[in-house]
Amino acid sequence: MQFIETPVFSRWLKANVSDEDFYRLQLELVADPRKGDVIKGTGGFRKIRIAYGEHGKRGGGRVIYYWFNEDQQVYLVMGYCKGEKSDLSEQEKQILKELAYQLKGK
Numbered sequence: 001m002q003f004i005e006t007p008v009f010s011r012w013l014k015a016n017v018s019d020e021d022f023y024r025l026q027l028e029l030v031a032d033p034r035k036g037d038v039i040k041g042t043g044g045f046r047k048i049r050i051a052y053g054e055h056g057k058r059g060g061g062r063v064i065y066y067w068f069n070e071d072q073q074v075y076l077v078m079g080y081c082k083g084e085k086s087d088l089s090e091q092e093k094q095i096l097k098e099l100a101y102q103l104k105g106k
Contacts, residue, residue: 001030005076009063012079016061021052025063029074033067041093043100045077064088066100075103 003026005013013022028035028048036046044066051060060082066075077096088096 001033002071002073003029003076004073006078008078009076012061013076016079016081017050017052021050025050029065029067033069033074036063036065039064039088039093039096041090042088042096043098043104045096045100050079064096066096066103068103 017025025048034046036048039045039047045064046067048063048065049060050063061079062082063076064078066077067073068075077099
């Protein structure tokens with residue numbers, strides 16, 4: 001399985017998550033790429049919780065990703081800390097939906 005990071009995700013990851021915590025997330029996704037909940041209105045993007053630092057999964061971060069089954073690729077698009085936002089805005093969902101369409105047509 002190949003993990004592809006957007007620059008936005010990479011910046012968030014570097015600022016918030018240790019290599020060890022990120023490795024655990026990758027192992028979870030390799031074991032079950034459908035583990036995250038599908039986000040309605042995004043064309044198939046999923047949201048999964050990530051524990052990092054002193055935060056458990058409930059109080060930790062959220063990672064938005066798209067799993068492209070045919071190529072066994074996981075696109076890690078964005079991450080955010082639970083305290084930063086509770087959910088994606090409608091505008092963010094629309095952007096993700098357009099991105100999903102582009103990924104499917106590649």
